[in-house]
Amino acid sequence: VSQIGEGVSIVDEEERFVFANAAAEKVFGVKPGGLVGRNLSEFTSVKDYTKLMQKTQERKAGKADHYELEILSKTGMTRQIIVTASPLLNRNGEFEGVLGITHDITETxxxxxxxxxxxxxxxxxxxxxxxxxxxxxxxxxxxxxxxxxxxxxxxxxxxxxxxxxxxxxxxxxxxxxxxxxxxSRQMDHELKPVMPHLVFKEALKLLRASLPSTIDIVQEIHADCGAVLADPTQLHQVLMNLCTNAHYAMRNSGGTLTVALQRVDFDASVKESHLQLAEGSYIKLTVSDTGHGMDKKTQERMFDPFFTTKPVGEGTGMGMATTHGIISSLGGTINVISEENIGTTFEIYLPRIEPQAFWGDDGAGQSIETRGKGKALYVDDEEQIALLGQRMLEHLGYSIISFTKSTEAFRHFQANPMDFDFVITDQTMPDMTGTELSQRILQLRPDIPIILVTGYSEQVTPEKAKSIGIKEYIMKPLVLSELGEAISRVLEREQKSESI
Ligand SMILES: Nc1ncnc2c1ncn2[C@@H]1O[C@H](COP(=O)(O)OP(=O)(O)OP(=O)(O)O)[C@@H](O)[C@H]1O
Ligand SMILES: [Mg+2]
Incomplete structure (x- = not known):
């Protein structure tokens, strides 16, 4: 009995332990031999204890039963167990106590x-x-x-x-x-190797300047933890979201904000049970506060979009939802430990990558030409938008022919391929999508700049657009200045490549 994996214990009529094996002692969080003589009431809430006393009455009537119970372990953790309880009778058939077989289901x-x-x-x-x-x-x-x-x-x-x-x-x-x-992870982002310690150091400078002096900031940022594949602006946003929440939780009391960044490696032997992380190398960001903490209900809902405990008008409740979306899209995990009146700790794990020699350049041209020259083919199946696009382009100084049917647009282009300087097309259209149209146009004029306009949830990644030969990729809603910039970028590139 002492060796089996299930907890086996016996309590007497007064709920005092008279026997316990090693597995039972582990559940209750006591040292070997530490359970016998103690009362079950030490390990349960008052409410549960009252229930147990009733159950003991049933045992006395000779009935066996099984039920779930929460154990307040001496290690400070609560454990969920399933108990199979049977009455224990002495030789004369009199009730002597209860034999309990406990199965720990906390992890499940x-x-x-x-x-x-x-x-x-x-x-x-x-x-x-x-x-x-x-x-x-x-x-x-x-x-x-x-x-x-x-x-x-x-x-x-x-x-x-x-x-x-x-x-x-x-x-x-x-x-x-x-x-x-x-x-909702429906926005595409260009991910590139990022050294998170640089991003976070920068963000912390900003935070130090903006947080009141009642809040101590402790930094433990290891510079040698390596790189992750991410969008630096999003990483910045994650830390800002976490730290503004931490600040808010400590706004009245003051306290300590700790931000730590370190490398952790999980192999099969150091598997932390509560984290569903595959073996591998991670960068772990810890943001910890000594604020008011969260109750269970809040913890369950904190990642829901628009969930906030702030007064009306103060918060949108999108901070944690956005953070969750970003971390999930990077293949990461968030772990939360929070206790009321003590504080909250967020642990974020992001998969670490080996930084390559290549660090993508982001020197996108910034010049904005206001008066454009050139002729555009504009395609959008929604008449309103096609009309709007036409007016925007005309305003920018371009001449334009617009179509609401991609097949017609293609036929027109086929007949006059040299007429146009660039093409702007919507992605989602019946008959022929923007990418299909682009492919066919590029067969006729491999050099023509194409700007693809998409909604967020459409299945075209910037990488895919690039592989087809599409030069620019902009998202709805269109704003005049963004459109203008995109056009002058593609046309500028065009000129550069011609002059080489
Ligand atoms: N560090 C923290 N300490 C205590 N509670 C927190 C902490 N972080 C988040 N919460 C709880 O989670 C809720 C949701 O957080 P979230 O950042 O999404 O929204 P918000 O902070 O209320 O609003 P917004 O971020 O839009 O200003 C908060 O209202 C708060 O109840
Ligand atoms: Mg917030």
Whole structure:
């Protein structure tokens, strides 16, 4: 009995242990021999204990039973167990106590909770992403037309200042949609090797300057932890989100904010049970505060989009949702440890990569030419948007022929391939998608610059667009200045390659 994996223990009529094997002692968190003589009440909540006393009455009536119980282990952890309890009778058939066989299901329950959480996030992500996609298209028309109104309004008129307000609100909505899309992981980002310690050091400088002196910042950033594949702006955002939350949790009391970055390697032997991480090398970011902490309910919901415990108007509740989206899209994991009135610790694990010699250059040209020259083929299946695109391009000084049917657009291009200087096409269209159209156009004119316009959730990654030969890739909603910049970039590149 002493060797078996299940906990076996016997309690007498007063719930005092008279026997326990090693596995039972482990569940209760006591030293070998440390259970006998103690009372079960030390290890359970008052409520559970009352229930147990009732169950003992049933045992006395000779009934066996099994049920779940929460054990307050002496190590400070709570453990979930399933108990199979049977009455123990002496030789004369009189009740002597209860034999309990306990099966520890703490890990199973944790895994179930993790799975539920993952499924919930997946479902919310799909839903949010779908709404955001449609919403984004609506926004595109609103921002675009408002932009046109502004251009036509005389500068110091009432209309001009009113429309400014419309545009400002539109931009805020655009930001929000972007966050939802980051959360639902439907936004493509170009990932490149990043040394996170550089990003985080930079962010911490900013934080030190903005956090009050009632908050101590302790930094333990190891510079030699290596690189991860990520988007530096997103990493920056993750740390800012975590630290602003930590600050908020300590706003009244003050406290210590600890930010640590280190390399950790998991092999089969050091598998930490609560983390579902594959073997390998990781970079671990720890952000810890001594603030008010979170109760169980808050912990369960904190990653939900729009979940906030802040007063109305103070927070959007998108901070943790965005953080979750970013970390998941990088193949990372977030672990949260929080206790009320003590504080909260976030541990983030990101897969480490071997930094290669190649560090992508990001010297994108910045010049914005306002008066354009050239002729464009513009394709969008939505008439409103095609019209808007046409007006935007004309405003920028380009001449343009626009189509709402990609097949027609292609036929026209086929007949006059040398007529155009560049092509702007929407991605999602019936008959022929933007990428298909681009491929066919590039067969006729391999040199022609193409700008692909997509919604966030469309399945074209920048890499894919590039491999087809598409020069630029912009996302809805279109903003005049972004469109203008994209066009002057492709045309500039064109000139450069000609002059070589
Ligand atoms: N470090 C922390 N300490 C205590 N509670 C936290 C902490 N981090 C997050 N929370 C809880 O999780 C909730 C959601 O956080 P999240 O960052 O998503 O939204 P928010 O901070 O409320 O709003 P926003 O980030 O938009 O200003 C918070 O309202 C808070 O209840
Ligand atoms: Mg927040």
């Amino acid at each position: 329950r944790e895994l179930e909770a993790q799975l539920r959480q993952a499924q919930k996030m997946e479902a919310i992500g799909t839903l949010a992403g779908g709404i955001a996609h449609d919403f984004n298209n609506i926004l595109m028309a609103m921002i675009g037309y408002a932009d046109m109104v502004r251009l036509n309004a005389s500068e110091d008129s009432q209309i001009s200042s009113d429309i400014e307000a419309v545009l400002k609100a539109g931009m805020r909505a655009k930001e929000l949609v972007k966050q939802i899309l980051v959360f």
